[in-house]
Structures are given as C-alpha cells and as structure tokens.
Amino acid sequence: MRILLVEDEKRMASFIKRGLTEQRYTVDLAYDGEEGLFLAETNPYDLIILDVMLPKADGITVCRELREKNIDVPILMLTAKDDVRDKIVGLDSGADDYLTKPFAFDEFLARVRVLLRRQRTDKSTTLKVADLELDQLTHKVTRAGREIELTATEYALLEYLMLNANQVVTRTMISEHVWDQDFDSFSNVINVYVNYVRKKVDTGFSKKLIQSVRGAGYIMKESAS
Numbered sequence: 503m504r505i506l507l508v509e510d511e512k513r514m515a516s517f518i519k520r521g522l523t524e525q526r527y528t529v530d531l532a533y534d535g536e537e538g539l540f541l542a543e544t545n546p547y548d549l550i551i552l553d554v555m556l557p558k559a560d561g562i563t564v565c566r567e568l569r570e571k572n573i574d575v576p577i578l579m580l581t582a583k584d585d586v587r588d589k590i591v592g593l594d595s596g597a598d599d600y601l602t603k604p605f606a607f608d609e610f611l612a613r614v615r616v617l618l619r620r621q622r623t624d625k626s627t628t629l630k631v632a633d634l635e636l637d638q639l640t641h642k643v644t645r646a647g648r649e650i651e652l653t654a655t656e657y658a659l660l661e662y663l664m665l666n667a668n669q670v671v672t673r674t675m676i677s678e679h680v681w682d683q684d685f686d687s688f689s690n691v692i693n694v695y696v697n698y699v700r701k702k703v704d705t706g707f708s709k710k711l712i713q714s715v716r717g718a719g720y721i722m723k724e725s726a727s
C-alpha cells in the first residue's frame with residue numbers, strides 16, 4: 503500500500519513517515535501543496551494524507567483540484583485547528599476523513615486502515631489465496647497454517663500480489679505500489695524480491711501460487727494452469 507504524505511512541518515512529516523513505514527506502508531513525502539499535487543497526479547496512491555496549512559497551495563485547494571481531475575484516491579486531512587467550519591470546508595472539498603493535530607498515533611493509524619479498506623468490497627483484514635493467508639492488521643502470514651517470516655519489503659510485495667490475485671501485475675505496477683519515489687525501476691530488484699517471496703511462499707508445496715507471465719509480469723492465483 504503506497505501512501506502520499508503532504509506535510510510542510512519537517513519534524514511532523516518524518517515522525518508520521520517513520521510510523522507508517524513501521525506499519526509496512528510505502529510512503530512518499532511532499533513538503534508543499536504544489537509538489538503534493540504533482541506527485542498525486544503522476545503516481546497511483548492508495549491513500550493521500552494532506553495537511554491543510556501548506557505553502558504554495560493549501561490542502562483544501564489540492565483536494566479540490568484532485569477531485570476536479572477525477573482522482574478519487576481516499577484523502578485524510580490533517581489540521582492544527584479544531585474548528586467545525588474548517589472541518590466542513592475540508593469535507594466539502596472532497597476529503598474522506600479529517601483529523602485534528604495533535605492526534606494519538608493509534609487513532610491516526612486506525613483511520614488510515616479504515617480508508618484503505620473502504621476501497622475494497624471485502625472489508626476483512628485477512629487476505630486469502632488458496633491456503634495462503636495474510637493478516638493486514640498483525641502482518642502475520644501463514645501457508646497451510648504454518649507461519650512465514652517476511653521482511654518489510656517482502657510483505658509489501660506479497661500483500662500487493664494478493665490484493666490483485668488472479669490478475670497479471672506488471673513490474674511497473676509493482677514498482678509504483680510497493681516501492682517509494684526513490685526507487686530505480688530499471689534495476690532488477692523486483693525480480694529478486696519476487697524470487698525471495700516465491701521461495702518462502704511456494705517451496706515445499708505442489709501448488710505454486712506465484713507465477714511468472716512471460717513478457718508481462720507476475721500473477722498470483724489459486725490454481726495452476
């Protein structure tokens with residue numbers, strides 16, 4: 503899950519980014535409204551966290567412009583002001599939820615999870631493909647009931663493959679959703695990580711869940727064909 507955080511206060515931004523990264527989200531940072539708008543228009547994010555008071559373009563303007571361009575990614579707005587009018591303006595501009603600073607980080611994470619889940623028709627936090635299960639809350643992954651240990655990157659990759667089960671995902675899609683903006687997409691890092699994950703998930707099982715699609719990318723599916 504890739505998140506864009508638009509926050510001009512550097513300490514706040516790095517605090518939030520660190521907390522989200524610990525929860526295994528991929529986070530891109532923008533420090534002003536213009537940069538945030540640019541990144542949101544050029545990358546497919548799963549969620550945008552948008553501060554209201556920003557240099558160059560404020561959060562309300564950014565939110566309105568994104569909605570006018572039919573970019574319907576969930577938006578969580580942050581503001582220092584606890585003012586009902588601000589909240590109404592924020593929600594009217596197209597934000598999905600609103601949080602006043604300072605906030606408890608646990609509450610912030612809970613709202614992030616709700617917004618990420620809202621996009622999916624299945625509201626459960628457990629993803630399942632055949633006998634492989636991934637719990638998005640606890641990050642526990644099991645196959646046939648046996649726990650699989652994954653690094654943060656391996657987990658993010660597996661989660662993305664499972665969210666898109668039964669569809670081909672290209673290397674570009676993987677690089678856009680699993681890695682952050684500093685990632686060099688011309689490297690063979692994706693192949694390397696897919697192989698790590700495949701080893702951990704499929705070794706010892708006759709049913710291989712992760713398959714390569716020649717010239718296209720990868721597919722995760724229940725039945726080999």
Ligand code: CA
Nearest residue numbers: 510553555556
């Ligand atoms: Ca601010």
